[in-house]
Amino acid sequence: SEEACPHHLYQVQLFSQDPLVVYIPDFITAEEAEHLEYITRDKFTRSEVADQYGNLMNATTRTSRSTSVASDPVVRCIESRALAFQGYDTPRSHLEPLQLVQYNVGEKYHAHTDWFEATSQTTAEFGGNRHSSFFVYVAADEITGGGTNFPLLDAPKDERWCKFVNCDEPWDAGVTFRPIPRNAVFWQNLHKDGRGNRATLHAGLPLTSGSKLGMNIWTREKPLSPQYRSDGLN
Ligand SMILES: O=C(O)CCC(=O)C(=O)O
């Protein structure tokens, strides 16, 4: 039985190979989660989305509030972890500032991809397109609903996944990751040739009760220009 196996520390689980999706329990610590909440507590504004031309706007498709996070030693640790996870080869300059997203009852983010279709959002100063995404559940209080749904991924068959994904959903709804504090979902947005992978389509489902604080960690294909980075370094 599994109980007889020696203890090990790593916990990541491959969820899907194509697109690459990896589930990461305990991606951030309780102290880091509290710190993120604390340093952003009065900073949230209505979330923006980019339209097909790359114009940023408030839209009914994304009703959360969000803020980017200024760099500090705790934030740098989280960034380092995200870079190490991706194989150490990616320099910090490829990271967008961490983005926190706050949802209350009824709020959601309609199905979207994190990679951009609009070339105005993938210019050299933005570091090209978003190569990968981590979505981290920072906090979830008394929550129902509010999972992250990938409609084009296959639901897992093994019921041991049910602690991380909602197994009560119809199989044709794809997969919905539960908003479990400090856990993260990682995925690769782009094919090898740089084209966006449509199967990474996903949505933040509406909350039917409680509240949720999430965090996006987006890695671009190339370095962002200093003005768009949290460290502002050259
Ligand atoms: O809220 C979620 O579960 C997903 C949010 C998301 O996909 C995003 O902010 O890009």
Ligand SMILES: [Fe+2]
């Ligand atoms: Fe997203």
